[in-house]
Amino acid sequence: xxTTTASAVCTTVGNNIxxxxxxxxxxxxxxxLRELKNQIIGNRTKKLSFLKLGAVPAVAGILSDxxxxxxxxxxxxxxRIVKDIIVxxxxxxxSFACGFEAGVRAVLDAxxxxxxxxxxxxxxxxxxxxxxxxxxxxxxxxxxxxQSKMAPKxxxxxxxNMEFLLSLLNNESENVSGLGASIISHSxxxxxxxxxxxxxxVLKRLTSLLGGSLIQxxxxxxxxxxxxxxxxxxxxxxxxxxxxxxxxxxxxxVKDRFARTRLLASLCLIVIRNASPCYLQxxxxxxxxxxxxxxxxxxxxxxxxEASFAFSSLIAEKEDMQKLAFExxxxxxxxxxxxxxxxHPRRFEGILLALADMCSKLECCRSRCLSLQVLKLVVDxxxxxxxxxxxxxxxxxxxxxxxxxxxxxxxxxxFMNETIVIPLVRLLDDTSTAVQVAALxxxxxxxxxxTTRRSTFIRLGGVKLLVQLSKSMDSTIxxxxxxxxxxxxxxxxxxxxxxxxxxxxxxxxxSLICDPEPSVQEQALALVRNLVDGRINSVEYIFAEDGIxxxxxxxxxxxxxxxxxxIQGMYVLGNVATGKESHKxxxxxxxxxxxxxxxxxxxxxxxxSNDSRxxxxxxxxxxxxxxxxxPGSSGRLVKLHDAGIVSHVKNMVNDPCLDVKLRVKTALEQxxxxxxxxxxxxCLQFLTVRAVGELSHVVDPSSKEEESIANYFRFSMKKxxxxxxxxxVKFCFxxxxxxx
Amino acid sequence: MSKKVITREEWEKKLNDVKIRxxxxxxLVMNFLVTEGYVDAxxxxxxESGTEPDIxxxxxxxxxxxxxxxxxxxxxxxxxxxxxxxxxxxxxNPQLFFHLQQQRLIELIRNGKVEExxxxxxxxxxxxGEENQSFLEELERTVALLxxxxxxxxxxxxxxxxxxxxxxxxxxxxxxxxSQSHEKDPKLPSLLKMLLWAQNQLDEKAAYPRxxxxxxxxxxxxAI
Numbered sequence: 001x002x003t004t005t006a007s008a009v010c011t012t013v014g015n016n017i018x019x020x021x022x023x024x025x026x027x028x029x030x031x032x033l034r035e036l037k038n039q040i041i042g043n044r045t046k047k048l049s050f051l052k053l054g055a056v057p058a059v060a061g062i063l064s065d066x067x068x069x070x071x072x073x074x075x076x077x078x079x080r081i082v083k084d085i086i087v088x089x090x091x092x093x094x095s096f097a098c099g100f101e102a103g104v105r106a107v108l109d110a111x112x113x114x115x116x117x118x119x120x121x122x123x124x125x126x127x128x129x130x131x132x133x134x135x136x137x138x139x140x141x142x143x144x145x146x147q148s149k150m151a152p153k154x155x156x157x158x159x160x161n162m163e164f165l166l167s168l169l170n171n172e173s174e175n176v177s178g179l180g181a182s183i184i185s186h187s188x189x190x191x192x193x194x195x196x197x198x199x200x201x202v203l204k205r206l207t208s209l210l211g212g213s214l215i216q217x218x219x220x221x222x223x224x225x226x227x228x229x230x231x232x233x234x235x236x237x238x239x240x241x242x243x244x245x246x247x248x249x250x251x252x253x254v255k256d257r258f259a260r261t262r263l264l265a266s267l268c269l270i271v272i273r274n275a276s277p278c279y280l281q282x283x284x285x286x287x288x289x290x291x292x293x294x295x296x297x298x299x300x301x302x303x304x305x306e307a308s309f310a311f312s313s314l315i316a317e318k319e320d321m322q323k324l325a326f327e328x329x330x331x332x333x334x335x336x337x338x339x340x341x342x343x344h345p346r347r348f349e350g351i352l353l354a355l356a357d358m359c360s361k362l363e364c365c366r367s368r369c370l371s372l373q374v375l376k377l378v379v380d381x382x383x384x385x386x387x388x389x390x391x392x393x394x395x396x397x398x399x400x401x402x403x404x405x406x407x408x409x410x411x412x413x414x415f416m417n418e419t420i421v422i423p424l425v426r427l428l429d430d431t432s433t434a435v436q437v438a439a440l441x442x443x444x445x446x447x448x449x450x451t452t453r454r455s456t457f458i459r460l461g462g463v464k465l466l467v468q469l470s471k472s473m474d475s476t477i478x479x480x481x482x483x484x485x486x487x488x489x490x491x492x493x494x495x496x497x498x499x500x501x502x503x504x505x506x507x508x509x510x511s512l513i514c515d516p517e518p519s520v521q522e523q524a525l526a527l528v529r530n531l532v533d534g535r536i537n538s539v540e541y542i543f544a545e546d547g548i549x550x551x552x553x554x555x556x557x558x559x560x561x562x563x564x565x566x567i568q569g570m571y572v573l574g575n576v577a578t579g580k581e582s583h584k585x586x587x588x589x590x591x592x593x594x595x596x597x598x599x600x601x602x603x604x605x606x607x608x609s610n611d612s613r614x615x616x617x618x619x620x621x622x623x624x625x626x627x628x629x630x631p632g633s634s635g636r637l638v639k640l641h642d643a644g645i646v647s648h649v650k651n652m653v654n655d656p657c658l659d660v661k662l663r664v665k666t667a668l669e670q671x672x673x674x675x676x677x678x679x680x681x682x683c684l685q686f687l688t689v690r691a692v693g694e695l696s697h698v699v700d701p702s703s704k705e706e707e708s709i710a711n712y713f714r715f716s717m718k719k720x721x722x723x724x725x726x727x728x729v730k731f732c733f734x735x736x737x738x739x740x
Numbered sequence: 741m742s743k744k745v746i747t748r749e750e751w752e753k754k755l756n757d758v759k760i761r762x763x764x765x766x767x768l769v770m771n772f773l774v775t776e777g778y779v780d781a782x783x784x785x786x787x788e789s790g791t792e793p794d795i796x797x798x799x800x801x802x803x804x805x806x807x808x809x810x811x812x813x814x815x816x817x818x819x820x821x822x823x824x825x826x827x828x829x830x831x832x833n834p835q836l837f838f839h840l841q842q843q844r845l846i847e848l849i850r851n852g853k854v855e856e857x858x859x860x861x862x863x864x865x866x867x868x869g870e871e872n873q874s875f876l877e878e879l880e881r882t883v884a885l886l887x888x889x890x891x892x893x894x895x896x897x898x899x900x901x902x903x904x905x906x907x908x909x910x911x912x913x914x915x916x917x918x919s920q921s922h923e924k925d926p927k928l929p930s931l932l933k934m935l936l937w938a939q940n941q942l943d944e945k946a947a948y949p950r951x952x953x954x955x956x957x958x959x960x961x962x963a964i
Contacts, residue, residue: 034820041823042830042837045867091827098831140828174921213921257923 013039014053021058026081029062033088041095047103056096056103060110063089067119087137090116094141097148104148113145113152121168121176132173139168139175143182154187156196169205174215181206181219185226191234194227198234203227207246214258221253221264225271235276247272251285254292259303263310266292270314283324289314290325294333297351308334308350316357323362331358331368338377345386352381352392359399366403375400375420382423387432394427394438401445420446421456428465433474440469440480447488454488458496463488467503475517482512482523490530497531497538506545513552518562525553525568532575539579542572547586550576554590558602563611570606570617577624581632584625588636591621592643600644607648612657619663622649626670634674646671746948748961766791768927775917775926777804795922803916810909815844822912829919836915838868838875842882843908846899849885857886 017039020032036055040047066085093112096103107113120138145151155161168180184202188194202223209220224246228235238246253265266289273280280286293314296307315321325331334355337343343351355374359366369375378400381393397420400406424446427439443462447454457463466488469481489500512524528549532539542549557569577587591603606618622645626637640646650668655661746754770791773782779800782793802825809818819840822829830837841864848857861883869879881896888894898904914924932954939950949959 037827038820038823041819041827042834043864043867044871091823095827095831098828140826144828215921 011049011053014050014055018050018053018055018058021055021062026085030081030085030088033059033062033085033092037088037092037095040092044100047096047100051096051102051106056093056106056112057110059089059092060107060112060115063093063112063115063119067115070119083131083134086119086134090120090134090137090141094137094144097141097144099148101148101150104145104150107145108150108152113142116141116145121164135171136173136175139173139179143175143179146179146182146186151186154183156188156193162196162200166200166202166205169202169209174213177205177209177212178215178219181209181216181223184223185219188226191231194229194231194234197227198237203238203246207249210246210249210253214261217253217256218261218264221250221261221268224250225264225268228268228275229271230275232275235272235279238272247279251288254288259296259299262292263296263303263307266296267310267313270310274313286321286324287328290321290328290330294325294328294330297333297337305344305347305350308337308347308354311354312350312357315354317360319361322358322360322365325358326362326365326368331355331365332372334358335369335372335374338374345384345389348381348384349386349388349392352378352389352396356392356395356399359396359402363403366400367405369400370403370405379419379423382427387430387435390427390430390435391432391438394424394435394442397424397442398438398445401442407449417452417456421453421460421462425457425460425462425465428462428469433477436469437476437480440466440477440484444480444484444487447484448490454492454496457488458499463500463503467508470504470512471508475515475520478512478515479517479520479523482520482527486523486527486530489527491534494535494537497534497541501531501541501544506541506549510545510548510552513549513556518560518565521556521560522562522564522568525556525565525572528553529568529572529575532572536579539576539583542576543583543586550586550590554593557590558593563609563614566602566606566609567611567614567617570603570614570621574617574621574624577621578627581630584630584632584636587621587625588639591645592639603645604643604648607645607652612655612660615652615655615657615660616663619649619652619660619667623663623667623670626667626674628670628673637671637674743944744946745962746946748949748959751949751959763791768931770794772926772928774800775923777807777913779804795920799920803913806916807909807913810840810843810912811905813843813847813850813905815840815847815908818912822916825916826919829915833915834868834872835875836911838865838872838878839908839911841865841868842878843905845882846885846904849891850900854886861886 017032017036020028021036023029023032036050036059040050063086066082066089069082070079070086093107093110093116097107116138120134121142146154154165156165165180165183168176168183171177171180184197188197206220206224209216211217212220228238247269250265250268254262254269256262256265269280269285269289290311293307293311297304297311299307311325315325334351337347338351338355355369355378359369375397378393378396381389382397384390384393424439424443427435428443430436430439443457443466447457463485466481466485469477470485472478472481485500485504489497492500509524509528513521513528515521515524528542531541542553553569553572556565557573560566560569573587573590577584591601594601603618603621606614609615609618622640626633626640637646649664650671652660652664653668655664766785766789770782770785770789770793773785774793774795774797777800779797782797782800785791786793786797802821806818806821806825809815809821819830830840845857845860845865848860865879865882869876882899884896885891885894885899888896891897892900917924935951936954942948943950947962949961951957952960
């Protein structure tokens with residue numbers, strides 16, 4: 001059957017309807033409207049073809065005429081037809097706007113939303129029972145429009161708009177109150193708007209709607225969640241007897257028979273919970289929410305897809321929730337869903353992200369994932385069609401690879417090395433920036449090992465790619481590429497370091513240290529810190545190309561205002577100061593160079609800093625510069641003394657931070673040893689023991705887990721027993737949340 | 741394994757001790773009548789028992805008109821009625837809409853209007869398949885009807901059964917109920933299922949007077 005005939009028929013019928021729409025007779029118009037409505041409802045193809053024939057402006061015009069012709073006082077037969085015309089044209093416009101973007105656009109362009117609002121929902125109408133049809137039709141259509149992403153922004157700040165909204169919410173009709181709730185759910189975005197709505201007292205009405213019909217309940221739950229989302233101020237004002245009632249009402253609804261309602265109620269509670277530390281904190285409600293969401297995963301439709309995202313928002317960054325979820329076999333349940341195969345991309349993405357969150361902090365979760373062989377499925381997902389899925393897979397990998405078992409390669413076996421590295425390297429070239437960033441995050445962790453993963457990565461040309469990405473226009477990509485390089489270079493062998501440095505070049509490093517983005521500067525400095533760690537010749541790198549890197553470091557230290565940058569910079573200088581005499585002198589030069597308008601060396605500012613990490617780093621540098629075994633130390637000590645640095649260190653003898661205190665004690669012993677003219681070899685012993693391997697983690701740097709991993713690396717480094725002086729190295733184990 | 745034996749006398753005594761409220765039973769009956777759409781019966785029952793229906797009886801009439809139209813094969817009419825009742829239903833229920841269109845095609849074929857059926861399949865059903873891949877299989881089955889001379893005896897002949905109409909009618913009914921925030925299934929069948937399940941569970945542990953015929957609900961003595 002040739003298609004042209006079919007579409008020709010369609011067009012004929014279409015044109016016929018449109019022709020009759022223009023008729024002067026109301027009967028004919030009404031009939032045509034009904035026909036049009038019945039043609040397009042549910043039928044996307046017809047919507048498109050009628051759209052092209054210009055149906056939307058035509059119907060909008062009819063609506064406009066009919067509205068002007070309505071006389072609310074009259075109620076005769078003529079008026080009956082006019083009302084019908086309004087109802088049918090509103091229904092047609094609403095249908096065009098239903099889940100059909102081109103339709104929404106056309107409807108908005110024709111100004112139909114305003115027309116419908118003015119035409120169907122004017123003040124007098126809702127009062128007259130005979131106009132309920134009109135009101136309902138108008139409310140339904142507007143709701144369709146407001147559910148679209150292209151919906152006009154509702155201006156809550158205008159008083160008359162707020163009044164209109166309240167009148168909608170207070171209306172008895174399900175459709176009308178539903179419209180009000182829909183407007184809130186889709187248009188309320190800023191915290192100011194949230195506050196306005198809260199202050200206007202909408203919550204009271206929304207709470208009463210919770211006891212209404214299913215539709216009212218669902219709409220109300222969405223609106224309540226919208227008002228509280230990420231707004232601790234509004235939540236904190238949510239006190240008094242009403243709160244308890246609303247909360248317990250929602251908690252009851254979590255057990256509702258309809259899956260979608262259960263999901264919406266859970267989301268609502270999660271929003272409130274996340275915005276305020278005082279509500280919903282008892283173990284009972286926590287467990288209830290976790291179990292509810294894990295169960296909702298079983299739903300085969302949209303509800304199941306979204307349940308995993310809700311689960312993520314419940315447990316993200318919260319160790320206690322992750323622990324609870326683990327205890328009810330959360331990991332296993334998520335894995336079971338993952339195994340089902342041919343998942344809808346949204347569902348796939350959600351489950352991967354949920355697993356990523358589960359494994360973000362707890363070793364037990366990661367361990368369980370490894371024993372369940374989750375990584376096999378995750379690695380497959382790295383090649384998925386959907387960029388969101390690829391991204392989620394990278395994040396999952398990043399979380400699981402924090403596991404000590406993964407680092408030690410205990411549970412995986414050699415398959416893990418090639419099969420993981422190859423697809424990740426491919427993703428560095430991905431069309432989506434988000435995927436590239438996520439892949440960089442995973443790579444940063446993957447290369448932290450002493451086995452073949454690192455060398456496989458390099459062999460596959462990973463270094464070239466990373467260096468290329470470190471030159472990206474996008475600062476997030478530069479940042480993450482540098483982080484990966486920093487980890488790659490950590491404790492790397494000389495040959496490896498050389499390769500990386502050749503690719504990077506001194507000039508690139510120097511320019512990255514002076515990058516416009518402070519976070520990029522920080523990573524660049526950390527990279528240099530790791531670069532110059534190790535054997536004495538590593539320090540030479542910083543002097544390449546006439547010492548531009550060292551100059552850049554010094555310059556940044558003098559002008560920087562962010563603690564993290566200052567810390568890294570100080571550690572770089574501290575590390576360089578463990579080198580030869582010429583290295584130490586170069587550091588001295590940098591330190592004693594003063595910034596413009598500054599009376600003293602920047603190191604004094606650091607020694608006085610409130611940040612103990614910075615004080616520690618500064619004292620290390622002083623320690624290394626005045627190390628007793630070096631011939632030039634006494635001369636340097638004099639210069640430091642003249643610059644007022646020594647007296648500052650002496651003043652820190654009772655520093656509140658133990659790390660600082662101990663370093664200061666050592667430093668003072670060192671200073672005194674010059675007076676004694678005794679080479680204090682015992683002092684030296686003390687200095688060599690502590691090679692600080694520091695882990696940077698997403699949250700608390702002093703978490704127990706990092707300690708154990710840091711110790712693991714310390715012991716591995718012990719083989720380098722002939723370290724003459726202290727080196728501090730820092731490698732970044734992860735991607736801090738704020739950079740993504 | 742020896743099971744506990746419960747005599748009829750003992751059983752009936754236990755049953756008598758269980759108290760059921762009349763209001764609850766009335767509500768169950770009303771719920772059944774309303775969900776299934778027996779308007780007149782519901783109205784009469786309300787008058788005679790004083791039980792209030794949980795849904796506006798007026799909406800039942802509309803819903804029943806739709807259901808009846810489908811059951812009689814007047815699908816176009818049914819679609820119009822649904823759209824008058826609530827234009828959102830078919831716009832937000834692609835599967836239901838597809839099944840209604842499918843039923844229309846079946847009716848055209850049943851009435852021997854082959855030309856019209858072909859045209860309809862081309863114009864209305866094919867786009868559904870394009871819009872949504874999951875409908876393709878069913879679409880193929882339905883269009884296959886057009887390929888056979890003797891439709892009632894072909895492999896897809898079951899589509900012409902009245903049962904297919906009832907299936908579609910039931911789907912529409914459920915969708916309308918859901919849109920009205922009403923549960924689409926009456927409670928009574930669930931109760932009966934529960935009864936059968938409970939009996940099956942008890943069978944493993946005891947011999948007791950069973951209800952084997954749900955329609956009569958008579959107790960049949962345990963086989964000893």
